[in-house]
Amino acid sequence: MSTTRSSPESVRLDDAARAGWLYYVAGNTQDEIARKLGVSRQSAQRLVAMAVSERLIKVRVDHPIARCMDLAQSLSDRFGLMSCEVVPSDPDAPGLLTGIAIAAAAELEKTLKSPERRIISLGTGRALKATVEQLPRMACPQHVVVSRLGNMMQDGSATPYNATISLAERIGSPHYPYPLPVLARDPAELAIMRQQEAVRNTISLCEQAHMSLVGIGQMDRNAPLVVDGFVSGAEMEQLAASGAVGEITSWVYDQSGRVIDCDLTARVASAPLPHAAERPVIAVATGAAKLAAIRAALIGRLVNGLITSEATAERLLAP
Amino acid sequence: MSTTRSSPESVRLDDAARAGWLYYVAGNTQDEIARKLGVSRQSAQRLVAMAVSERLIKVRVDHPIARCMDLAQSLSDRFGLMSCEVVPSDPDAPGLLTGIAIAAAAELEKTLKSPERRIISLGTGRALKATVEQLPRMACPQHVVVSRLGNMMQDGSATPYNATISLAERIGSPHYPYPLPVLARDPAELAIMRQQEAVRNTISLCEQAHMSLVGIGQMDRNAPLVVDGFVSGAEMEQLAASGAVGEITSWVYDQSGRVIDCDLTARVASAPLPHAAERPVIAVATGAAKLAAIRAALIGRLVNGLITSEATAERLLAP
DNA sequence: CACACTGACGGGCAAATACTCACAGATATT
DNA sequence: AATATCTGTGAGTATTTGCCCGTCAGTGTG
Structure with a gap:
C-alpha cells in the first residue's frame, strides 16, 4: 500500500510506518513483518528502526510515578x-x-x-x-x-x-x-x-x-x-x-x-x-x-x- | 516530602512505569535499567513486561498510514x-x-x-x-x-x-x-x-x-x-x-x-x-x-x- | 509444625534484534 | 561516458530479549 501520490520518499516512510505499526501496535516479530511486507528480515528491521528515528512512533507511559x-x-x-x-x-x-x-x-x-x-x-x-x-x-x-x-x-x-x-x-x-x-x-x-x-x-x-x-x-x-x-x-x-x-x-x-x-x-x-x-x-x-x-x-x-x-x-x- | 502512599502493589507498578519509561522513552537496554534501578536484569525484564501488560505503555503511530x-x-x-x-x-x-x-x-x-x-x-x-x-x-x-x-x-x-x-x-x-x-x-x-x-x-x-x-x-x-x-x-x-x-x-x-x-x-x-x-x-x-x-x-x-x-x-x- | 501454595528471583538458553561490513545499483559529477 | 558518491541490501555476527525452570521466602491450612 502506498499513498496515491507516491514519491519514492513517501513510499519508504509509508512502509516504515506500516512496519512500526505491525511491530509496536500489533506485536509482530520483525520476521513476521518481513513476510507480510515481502521484504528481507534485515529490511524489516531497518524499517522499524526508521519508524522510530523518524519519530513516527510515539510512546507515552500512562502512570503517575x-x-x-x-x-x-x-x-x-x-x-x-x-x-x-x-x-x-x-x-x-x-x-x-x-x-x-x-x-x-x-x-x-x-x-x-x-x-x-x-x-x-x-x-x-x-x-x-x-x-x-x-x-x-x-x-x-x-x-x-x-x-x-x-x-x-x-x-x-x-x-x-x-x-x-x-x-x-x-x-x-x-x-x-x-x-x-x-x-x-x-x-x-x-x-x-x-x-x-x-x-x-x-x-x-x-x-x-x-x-x-x-x-x-x-x-x-x-x-x-x-x-x-x-x-x-x-x-x-x-x-x-x-x-x-x-x-x-x-x-x-x-x-x-x-x-x-x-x-x-x-x-x-x-x-x-x-x-x-x-x-x-x-x-x-x-x-x-x-x-x-x-x-x-x-x-x-x-x-x-x-x-x-x-x-x-x-x-x-x-x- | 514523602511518597503520597506506598502499598506494595503501587510501588511495583511505579517501578514498572519507571522501567517502561527508561526502556521505551529513554531507549535504555534492560541491562542498563537493571543497573539504574538496582535490580537483576531478569527483574528489569519483568518490570518492562509488566509495564506493557498493565497497559502503562501507550504506543501510537503518527502517520496517515x-x-x-x-x-x-x-x-x-x-x-x-x-x-x-x-x-x-x-x-x-x-x-x-x-x-x-x-x-x-x-x-x-x-x-x-x-x-x-x-x-x-x-x-x-x-x-x-x-x-x-x-x-x-x-x-x-x-x-x-x-x-x-x-x-x-x-x-x-x-x-x-x-x-x-x-x-x-x-x-x-x-x-x-x-x-x-x-x-x-x-x-x-x-x-x-x-x-x-x-x-x-x-x-x-x-x-x-x-x-x-x-x-x-x-x-x-x-x-x-x-x-x-x-x-x-x-x-x-x-x-x-x-x-x-x-x-x-x-x-x-x-x-x-x-x-x-x-x-x-x-x-x-x-x-x-x-x-x-x-x-x-x-x-x-x-x-x-x-x-x-x-x-x-x-x-x-x-x-x-x-x-x-x-x-x-x-x-x-x-x- | 509440617505441608502445600503462591509468587518473585536469577541462571541459562534459544529466539529475536541490532550492528558491521562489503557490495551492487542508482545518482550525481566531471 | 567515465567516475565518484550515496543508498539500500544481504550475510554474518554480537547483543539483547523472552521464557522455561529450579529455588526459595512468605503465607495460609490441617
Whole structure:
C-alpha cells in the first residue's frame, strides 16, 4: 500500500510506518513483518528502526510515578504554580528532551481538545520544538496559534526552532507568526515597529492567550541567545556579570525574576511577558545549566506552570 | 516530602512505569535499567513486561498510514478476512482507482515473486485493469493466469476491461481466457457449453487458483453490468427490486451475500464463486456506490480479502 | 509444625534484534 | 561516458530479549 501520490520518499516512510505499526501496535516479530511486507528480515528491521528515528512512533507511559508527583506537588506549593509536571530522568541522559516534550504535548493536547476557540501563544526553543513533534495530528481549526517573539535575525534570516508554524500545521489552525525580528536595532526603531497594526494585533493576541508555552534560556556561553547568534559571547558575559540569570522569549531577568533594565532589553521586540497572569503560562525546561534560570523565573512569577525532569525538580527544591 | 502512599502493589507498578519509561522513552537496554534501578536484569525484564501488560505503555503511530492499518485490522476482525488493505483516500478524488490499484498490484506481485508455479485467477473490471497497469513488467513463465469469466457478449464482441490478457502479457505467463461468453442464451445452452473440455479445464484451473482477484459490481444504473451492456436498465431495476445488491464475476447476490436464484443467474457462464475458500480471494473495490455490494460480499464470505480505500473502509465499518 | 501454595528471583538458553561490513545499483559529477 | 558518491541490501555476527525452570521466602491450612 502506498499513498496515491507516491514519491519514492513517501513510499519508504509509508512502509516504515506500516512496519512500526505491525511491530509496536500489533506485536509482530520483525520476521513476521518481513513476510507480510515481502521484504528481507534485515529490511524489516531497518524499517522499524526508521519508524522510530523518524519519530513516527510515539510512546507515552500512562502512570503517575509517585516520586515525580511528590516533586511536582512540592514545586507547586513552594512557587505557587497552577500546574506542574515532573517526568522521570534518565541518570545517564539528563538533558534528554523527549520526556518533558511528551509531557508538555499532553498538557497542550488538553487545551487543544476544547471545542471552544483557544488562543495558544508559544515561545521558541528546542524544548518547544520537541513538544510540538510529540503532538498527534489533530484537526483544530477553531483555535489560534500565535508566536510571542520573532524568529528572524535583524538581517531577515530565520532561526530553526520555530514551534508556531509546526504546531499550526500539525493541528490545522490559523497562526500568527511574530511580525518583527527578535531584536530591534535601537529603542527608537523598536518604538516605530510597535506602531504597526500587525504588531499591535499580535501582541494583543498574546495577551489574550488562553495558554502559553515558553522555554527558558540560561545565561552562559551555551545559551540559546548566544548559540543562535543574537548575543555575542562577550555581551553574554557582561549580562551575566550584571546579574542576569535567565531569559524567557528574550526578556532577560535577574535571580529574583525581574527583567533587567539594560541595552539589550531596550531592544527586545518580543511580546511583553505575561507577568503573574491568571491564564496558564507554562515553562518547559530541564537541565543543570538552566537551574538558576528556572528558579528565578519561578520566584519572579514569570511563569505559573512548569514541566521539567525529576533531577531538575530535585535540585530546584534542594537548598 | 514523602511518597503520597506506598502499598506494595503501587510501588511495583511505579517501578514498572519507571522501567517502561527508561526502556521505551529513554531507549535504555534492560541491562542498563537493571543497573539504574538496582535490580537483576531478569527483574528489569519483568518490570518492562509488566509495564506493557498493565497497559502503562501507550504506543501510537503518527502517520496517515496508521489510520488505514487500524481500519484494515477492524475489517479483518469483523469479517474474518485473510488479508485486508486500506489505502489512504485522496480527499480530492475519492473515486480514484490509482491508490487501490497500486496496493492490489503490490499484493499480486508478492504472489508473482514465487519461484513455484502459481495459478492466478482474475475477474474483470476497471479496478483490475488498473491493477495490472500498476504492475511492473516481470518474467514469470512459471505461473499461469486464468480468467474467471468471459469477456465476450453473446454476439462474440469483446469487452474492454480484460485484465487476464494484459497481465499474462506483462509477466510473460501462459494464460487461459475464459472460453465462453459472459451469459448463455438459456440454461439449456449453458449446460451444453459446460460439457466442453476447454471449459471444464478452465473452471478446474479457477478452482485450483492460488490467488484470485475480483472486482465488485454494484446494482444501479451505472453498474458495470449495465454499462457494459449485459443487462438493460430495466432488468437492473428489477434485479435491485428483488433484493440484489452486488455482483462478482456476474454472480448476483443479495445483502447477505447469497447468490440470487433468478433468470440471470441461471444463464451466468462464469466459473463458480470460490465460496469461503482457503485460498486468497481478494476483492478490489472502492467507492460509495459499491458500499452495499462490498458489505454483502464480506458478510457472505464471497471473498476473504479486500483492498479498498480509507473512506470506503470507514463507511463499511460505520453502522 | 509440617505441608502445600503462591509468587518473585536469577541462571541459562534459544529466539529475536541490532550492528558491521562489503557490495551492487542508482545518482550525481566531471 | 567515465567516475565518484550515496543508498539500500544481504550475510554474518554480537547483543539483547523472552521464557522455561529450579529455588526459595512468605503465607495460609490441617
